[in-house]
Amino acid sequence: MTLNNRAEDLGAALLKLEAFLERTDTSPKLGYAIQLVFEELVTNIIKYGYDDQDLHQIHADISLGPPTVLTIEDDGHPYDPTTQAEEVDTLAPQEERQIGGLGLHLVRAQTTSMRYARTARLNRLELVFAE
Amino acid sequence: MTAEYKLQDDVLVVMPFERLDTISAPGVEKDVMAHIDTGTTKIVFDFQRTNYVSSAGLRVLLKAAKSVDKRGGGVGVCNANSHILEVLDISGFKMVVKIGKTLDKAVAAL
Numbered sequence: 001m002t003l004n005n006r007a008e009d010l011g012a013a014l015l016k017l018e019a020f021l022e023r024t025d026t027s028p029k030l031g032y033a034i035q036l037v038f039e040e041l042v043t044n045i046i047k048y049g050y051d052d053q054d055l056h057q058i059h060a061d062i063s064l065g066p067p068t069v070l071t072i073e074d075d076g077h078p079y080d081p082t083t084q085a086e087e088v089d090t091l092a093p094q095e096e097r098q099i100g101g102l103g104l105h106l107v108r109a110q111t112t113s114m115r116y117a118r119t120a121r122l123n124r125l126e127l128v129f130a131e
Numbered sequence: 132m133t134a135e136y137k138l139q140d141d142v143l144v145v146m147p148f149e150r151l152d153t154i155s156a157p158g159v160e161k162d163v164m165a166h167i168d169t170g171t172t173k174i175v176f177d178f179q180r181t182n183y184v185s186s187a188g189l190r191v192l193l194k195a196a197k198s199v200d201k202r203g204g205g206v207g208v209c210n211a212n213s214h215i216l217e218v219l220d221i222s223g224f225k226m227v228v229k230i231g232k233t234l235d236k237a238v239a240a241l
Contacts (some may be wrong), residue, residue: 007153007154010153010154011153011154014150014152014153014154018183028214029213029214032183032214035183035185036183036185036218039152039153039185039187040185040186043153043187088222088223089223090221090222090223090226091223091226092223092226093226094193094196094197094200094226094227095197095200097193097197097223097226097227099190099193099194099197100190102186102189102190102222103185103186105186105221105222106185106186106218106221106222109221
């Protein structure tokens with residue numbers, strides 16, 4: 001699946017992904033996890049990946065397993081989510097909770113491994129899901 | 132329209148449609164914050180029609196909770212499916228919102 005770094009493209013891609021997963025025998029739990037991880041990571045790429053206003057293509061590839069593997073490639077700033085510190089304190093009371101950082105926390109919780117590589121001009125992230 | 136809203140006594144009940152995600156959440160957030168600005172302090176997100184919530188949706192819940200808690204109110208969640216409950220759980224949102232099985236239970240917990 002290829003989409004441009006635009007919110008409307010992400011919306012269409014999410015619906016396409018949901019429909020695709022429904023046509024396969026993917027369990028609802030795994031289907032939810034795949035959509036969630038895809039949405040969180042592509043949202044981050046669109047929000048923080050680029051300084052310019054140009055159109056950029058983001059490629060996502062899903063290989064249903066087990067193990068199910070999602071690969072995402074973008075030509076944004078080098079960004080390795082595997083080395084980001086955990087920003088979310090899930091035990092903090094509401095008044096101390098920060099708005100933000102939740103996306104990557106959910107990605108970590110829904111995957112068993114995350115592998116990052118920077119190749120030429122591309123970020124390539126490979127995510128493996130638990131079945 | 133990305134959600135339906137109704138007032139039950141002094142509680143604002145928010146019923147997002149199928150997905151509360153990065154696409155629909157900004158509209159729901161705007162509507163909910165507008166209600167808070169006009170004095171609403173008790174809000175329940177009723178997920179009976181919702182099958183998917185991402186971190187964008189959680190942000191709406193957290194922002195609403197932060198706004199109304201200062202005024203003695205609260206935010207609840209009800210009718211969430213098992214996947215949404217899991218997302219709330221791994222995000223530590225049991226500390227942020229009151230989770231009830233039914234609307235009545237969520238309202239009573241506020």
